[in-house]
Structure formats: C-alpha cells, structure tokens
Amino acid sequence: MMNYAIRRSGQMLVTVFVISVIAFVVIQLPPGDFVNSYLATLSGGNIVTQDAIVALRAQFGLDENLVVQYWRWLTNLLQGNMGISFQYQRTVLDLLAERLPLTLAITIPTAIFVYMVAIPIGIYSAVRQYSLVDYLLSFAGFIFLAVPNFLIAIIAIYIGYRYFGGGVGGLFSPEYELAPWSIGKVLNMMQNMSLAILIIGTSGVAATMRVMRGMLLDELSQAYVETARAKGLGEWRLIMKYPVRVAVSPVLSTIGFVLPALISGTEITATVLNIPTTGPLLLNAVRSQDMFLAASIIFVLSILTVIGTFISDLLLVWADPRIKL
Amino acid sequence: MTVEAAPTTATAPSAVADGVTARIISPRRLMWWKFRKHKLAVASAIFLILAYLATIFAGFVAPYDPATRSRNLYAPPQGIHFFDEIGQFHLQPFVYGWKMTRDLETLSPVYTVNPEEKFPVGLFVRGEPYKLFGVIDADVRLFGVAEGGYFHLAGTDHFGRDMFTRLVYGAQISLSVGIISVLVSLVLGLVIGGISGLYGGWIDNFIQRVIEAIIAIPTIPLWLGLAAAVPRDWPPLYQYFAILVVLSLISWTSTARVARGRFLALREQDFVTAARVYGASRTRIIAKHLVPNLMSYVIVTLTLAIPGIIIGETALSFLGVGLKAPTVSWGVLLQESQKVQIIQFYPWLWIGPAVCVVSVVLAFNFVGDGARDAADPFSR
Amino acid sequence: MSSISVQAEPILSVRDLKKHFGGKKTWSGAVSKTIRAVDGVTFTIYEGETFGLVGESGCGKTTLGRCIARALDPTGGEVVYAPKEGGAVDLASLKPRDLRPYRQDVQMIFQDPISSLNPRMTLLDIIGEPMVVNGLARGEEVKHRVGDLLERVGLRAEYMVRYPHAFSGGQRQRIGIARALALNPRVIVCDEPVSALDVSVQAQILNLLQDLQAEKNLTYLFIAHDLGVVEYLCDRVAVMYVGQVVELAETSDLFARPLHPYTEALMSAVPPANPRAARAPRLLEGDLANAANLPPGCHFHPRCGYCVERCRTEEPELREYSPGRFVRCHRAGELKLDGVAELAEADL
C-alpha cells in the first residue's frame, strides 16, 4: 500500500510536470508576449508606467530564452505567484480564490451524484437485461451521451421560461440577488446549483451506467454465479454479495476520465447558466488573450483532477486489496 | 495420409462450397457480415452517408443561398400541408404564406398563417442559381416553391435567412471538421502509439505520461486555451484549419492508446515471431503484419472519437472562440442564438442546429458500437 | 524411430545458454525480479535426429526453443551451428545482419494454430513471404512453390487464395509446417506442434512430420509436455526443470530407467499406455519453482520425495552418469526409480 502510494505519487509528479509544460505552452502560443498583450488590452484611464513594464518583464524573464522563462514561471507558480490578470488588474491568485470554490462546490457533488445514480441504474439494467426498463435506460443513455451539456442547459432555460415562467441561471434568483445572506438565500442557491449538477451529471450518468452494466454482465456470466444460484441463494442477495462488488471497482476507477469531463461540463454549463465559477472567467480571459489567467485556470483545474484521481485510486486500493498494485 | 474434412467456413452465413470457384471469404467480408447484423448501426451509417452527400451537394439540397435575406425576419418553420383550410386534399403538398404583425409590447414580429397564400412545394424546382462544387453553374434545387413564393422549412433568422439552408451549409463545416480532425488524429495516434508500443522503454514511459497528462486536463478549458492562440484577424479558411488542429491536438490520445495496446499484443503473436525467424525486416513486419491487424480497432476508435470532435467544434464556436460568422457551422448558428430572448421566443434557431448535432453524434455512436463488434470478426 | 547412426555429425551445439527476463531498473526506480527462464542449458543435437525437450508448462522450453531460432536474443551462452558449407558459427552472438544467411536453415513451428497465422494474409502470402523476403523466388514461381508445399503437407493447392480462418486447427498446423518448409531449412524447432489439437488429429500431424523428416533429412528440436508423444517420436530426450536440463538420455533408456526423481514423477503423472497396469501414481505435488526466486540447493528439492539434507544446501551439477546419459541429481544411481517401458512390457 505504502509502496503503491509512493509510486503513484511519483507518477503524479511527472504528470503534473507535463501539465505545467502544456500550460506554459498555452501562455506562449498567442503571438506577442504578455506585456504586449497587456498594453494592447489597456483602455484609456489605466496608465501603466514604463517602470511597471520593465519590472514585469524582469519578473517573468521575458527577455530570456523559453526554458528560463518556463523555469521562472514554474517557480513563481509554486510559490503561489501566478501573475496578474491584465484584464481584471488583479492577481490571478485573488481571482482564483474567488471563483474556484464554486467550481468545486459544483463538480464534487456532481461526481457523487453521477456514481450514486449510475451504479444502481447500471445494476438494475444488467440484472434485468433485455427487459423493457433495460431498453429504455439504454436508449436514454445513448441520447444523453449524445447531447452536450450546453445544449441541455439551453433546453433547461427554454423550459424554465416556457413552462415555469421564470428565468433559469445565475446563482441566485433575482429576488435574492442583492439580499443579505439568509436561510432562504442559501436554499435558493442550492436549488440553482442542483439544477446545474443535474445538467452536468447527465452525460456522466449515461456513460457510467453503461460501463457498470457491461461490467456486471461480464461478472454475471462467470461460473461461480451459476454455482451460487444452484445453492439456492436469493437472486438479489447473490448479486449484491459478490458480482456487484467485483464490478464496481473498475467502474469507480473510471474517475480519471469522469473528473476532467465533469470539470469541462461545469465550466461550459456555468457559462451558459451564468454561474460565477472559473468557467466564465476562463472564457473572458481567452477572449481577451489574458493568458496568465487562462493558463493558471487550466493548470489549477488539471491539478485538481489529478489529485482527485489520485485520492480515489488510493481509496479504491485501500477498500479493495485485490486490485493489482 | 488422410486429409481432414473440407475447410470450415467460420461464421459465414452462406457456407461456401469447396473448390476454386468458391467465393473467397476475406476477413473484411467477415467484418461486414458481422456489422450488418446491427440494424441500428447500418441505418445510422446510411444516415451519415446521406448527410455527407448533402454537404457535398449543398447547393442542390438547400433551397436558397445561405446569405440570401428575405423580408420575413425571425419567421418560424412553415408546416407542409396536404389538406387545405376547408379540408380538401391536394396531391401536391403546399405551404401557407405568413402574415406578420408586431407584438405591441415587445415589438417582436408575430407570424400567423395567411390562408390566402398557398405555395405548392415541388421537387427539382428551378430556384436561385448556384455553383455546384463551386464551379458548375446550376439552378435546379432538390425542393422548393415557384418564384414569388417562399418556403422556410426550418424558419428564418434575424436577417430573414433560410435556416434550413444554413443548416446544410453549416454541416459542410461541422461534418468535415469531424472527419479531417480524425484523420490528423489517426496519423498522430498511429505514429506516436506505434513508437510507444514498438520501442518500449523510456520512450514508451514518456509518451504514456504525456498522454495521461493530456487526459487529466479538462478538455474544454484546454481547447479554449489553445483556441486563444488563433489570431482573430485570420481569414475564415485559416481559422478553420487552426481550429481543426486544436481539436486534433487532444483527440489523438485515444488512438495512440489503442494503437499502442494492439502493437504490444500483436508483437507477441506467433505469426510475428515467425516473420522474424524467416528474416522479415522490421519495416516489413510493421507494414504487413502489425498495421493491417490493428487498423480495424483504430477505425473503431476513430469513429467513436468523431462525435467528441464535432461537439468540440460546436462548443468552441458556441462560446465564441472557435469559428465565427460569416463562416456557417452548427456551432456558429448556436452562438448566434445564445441570447435568452432568442432561446425563449425563436426556439427554431437553436433547435435546428441542436437536432443536427445530436443526431449526427448519435449516429456516429451507433456506427462505432456496431463497428466495435465487427472489428474482431473471428470472435464467437 | 531407431537410435541415431553413429556417423551423425553435430548440427547444433547449445553451450551454457541463458535467457533472463526483467531485472532492469524502471524509470520509477523499482527493480523487477530477474526471471531465469533458461539458466545454463547445454546439449548437442545431431543431424537428422529428433531431439525431444520435455518439462512442465512454464519451465522454459519455449524460451529455449526461441533462443535457438533467434526469435529471442539469449542473455548468454552459445548456439554453435554447423552449416552445410563453411565453418561453425555461434548463432547466439551474431548481429542481426550477419544472422540472415543462417536464418533460412533454422525455422520454427508453433504451438497455437490460431496466433501462428496472420489472419489478414492468404495462404499464398503466408507461405510465400519467407521466399520473397529471402529472395528465393518471385512472381509466378512463388505461386508454384506454395502450391507444391501445400500439396506436400496434405492440403490442396487451390487453397492458397484463402485466408486462415477458413481452416481447422489441424489444417492450420499444416499451413504452419508449409511455411517452415518454404526456406528448405535443415533444423526445425517444433514447439508443441500438436498439443493444441484434438487427439485424432495429433497422429496425422506427427506422421506428416516424420515423413518430411525422412524425405528432407530434417533435424527436429521437438518440444512437448506430453511424454507419450516424445516416446513415440524422439531419438533422445532432455528433461527440463525451471530453466535447466535435469536429465538427458536416449529415449528408450530414459523411459526404461529414469535417473532423476523429476523424470520419474513426470512419467507417473501420465496414465500408463495399458490401463490395466495398476501402479501407484507418484503424482507431482506442489508447484513449479518460481524462476524469479529459486530455492537453494537442488531446485527440485521442495517437491522431491527422495530429498536428503545435502539436497537442501548443495546444488547438483549436470554430470555424465554413463556415456550419453546426463543427470543433475545427488542421488542418481543409488535410487531405484520407476520407468514406463518396463511396466508396459511386464504387463504384456
């Protein structure tokens, strides 16, 4: 276990390193360096002194070669100095501290929602293979797999206006928007967030359900299941006792794919629904080529998925020692 | 010495008689037989072929030019009728014209059916002239109404442009992005996955780490970041290729994983050992023994990767960092209908492209599922 | 098959051959355990004979066979080959380029009829490729030769346009044999060529191999775990246990009077040729030793019924017990071990 954790951490560090290189490439890609784009984004009123420009160039070593620049950027990053957003005139760290919690507050419950819903549905579908419900679920799964999150969000907005006469989106309904914090406001926020979770979770549920169904079907075709059945064990007890446990592990270990997809979904859905996560921030940053901000968001989101996957891997191994280390 | 019974024709439905004249059942034919059993996959494949044909013959399939404006702004789709208002049957279907009034409060146009105006809908009618494939002068359109009338199957947008036409032209971009990106991924994935699987060692390790890193990065944020590098002032064609590259830069990983896995598995097969023992060169082994045996798996992966790319283009354009008007793609069409008022009052503007995206993605998923089963024609 | 003629020349001399897997440092710093799949094997094969190699699954037979055919690069040792013309060469140490001329002379037949044929090639390509690659024939000539070979192994020449999936397991093995013959080799490494086949088909393939040997003066290294097949086919037999030869003898001697307890155990595990021959089976108990973590002393001692103190600490050497008979056991000779042949005879 300890060995596994150490080996896995080593791998994780390499992955993080590669991600940091990719994030740095993202910063470098747009033509011109940051200070130029900084100056380009300046509108009247914001006068930058020549000194400030020189200081900026020096801090990030813009006049040196790319490797040095990367190294400066990385060491700055590791010390929490992610640079400044030219557009917002604030440090990136500040902006992230403001927006990131909400991204997590939506993504983590969504991940839980996905597995809590998909696993039981998958089990039911597998056990009742070829039943009407199985067909309906499989069909719905295919559809939801094909409808991107942002379309579901648009449909939700449409339905909201059309049938409920109210706007959908935002973190608060208009009546709470400016109101001070209260129980009502918290409930309202949770209501709005649960809609987002539902929207983001659908395709995850569709995908995970299919994996669960497939895994369990494989397991159910094993000989030992027949033996247990012959011994007269009750159908559901038999299934829950062993096959489900075996099938669940690989399903849970899909988190390495599910988590990045959920974060992607959170960001784009939040943009459509106008929820102030890092999504709209990233989009703005990209539109105005505020690359420090953009790359930092990408980097931090990726690191979060890597850590999330790491933790869930460890938990899986801890819970199920049969997994090969 | 006695010879065993005549060859058994594995899973062939029409077992072939012995002898030279017998039809030779190639593995490819076996795959086709297996694929054919999946009715949904076959239907989806036909649908996709038609969709791609429609993009090639866009001028013929679309009743108008994508830039042509009509007087009717924000007009909803016109229903096709066989029975008129007094219940009389018409062999040739027709559509009603619109009567426009304005909502006194919002000033937005309100359309009601005008029973006085009927435009019979015909096939192969002469319409606006266009250039087929961009070169051949033509004016026959697949369907339409006689001159003086108008027919907007999927409604019109804020300039009164025909949405159906724009969907057809949008398909040209959205569908080709899927195919071309996937071909780029194919080359990248095969080469990188092949190197990884064949050389092993630290190269393999390094490539695996890079792939893991790319998988760990949430796709849409990374696409956004890469798309930021595409200069705003590039001409549409450049932007198109730039977005294509951005999309491929991520989607090659799945191909590479599959290619690597198959290379590793195939390398251990006895027929590869045999080839080494009789002195076949490395290049020959790769070209004649490895690649032909992994292509079917790679093609399946690619088929299943296309939906992701189409959704990717749509998402990027929808967010305003991908393709931009005047280019027409499904994502651009969605982007134009992003405002809450449009979502609410002119739903055909987003339902059209949404239905297109979803049906194409579904179809590719079904085809991919059928192909996955057919990729290994010797199983079961 | 009778014992070999006295004037036979050595064609392959295997000297202290080794093949170790793993044991490399990986990038993350972990060191995998070395698997000693083949660990110092020495024997000589004479021209025209069938040399058997037996042992439990996983004892390294395939690895040894592949090292000899240079499908694998040995870790150490020599495989000295005496070509028709020119002096002896060590196949084990030749660079791939220098190896080419000798490759034609040593070919392989595989165990698995499924994976040994490329499913995407027709028989013409499968059997013709070795000729094309080695420049022995081209164009129509290839077709001609492939047709002849197919007929020689008992298939019809017209089949050459077909793909392997259209054939049964036995037919596929015939195809594999035709491929091995395509280069007119002198030595063929037969890696359990019949063990994946139905019993009824096994005899046909074995007969074919024997006919071909007589016709083309082939030398076989015949790998098997089925002692019956070995007794029927081989002139001499080497018994392998975790990467080492533990006994080597002429077939009749070995079966009449095994000298190594492992050989005896192997023989007792096979049902006797005559089912009435009642005998207490001395079944092999326990598992094959782990080639990555070998027991000290005699590697067989944890499973050996004759084990004494010395066996636990001191590793026996392979020694020549009598002319042409080799054994790796401290107690060889002092034990009275059961063979197979004498029982069968006694019963007649």
Ligand SMILES: Nc1ncnc2c1ncn2[C@@H]1O[C@H](COP(=O)(O)OP(=O)(O)O)[C@@H](O)[C@H]1O
């Ligand atoms: N490529 C390889 N890598 C690591 N270990 C191997 C490899 N090939 C064979 N081995 C190991 O070497 C041993 C001998 O295998 P093999 O030669 O296939 O035995 P046999 O043919 O007698 O059944 C086994 O323990 C096997 O696991």
Ligand code: SF4
């Ligand atoms: S050396 Fe000892 S343990 Fe090994 S085989 Fe001989 S008697 Fe048995």
Ligand SMILES: [Mg+2]
């Ligand atoms: Mg073997």
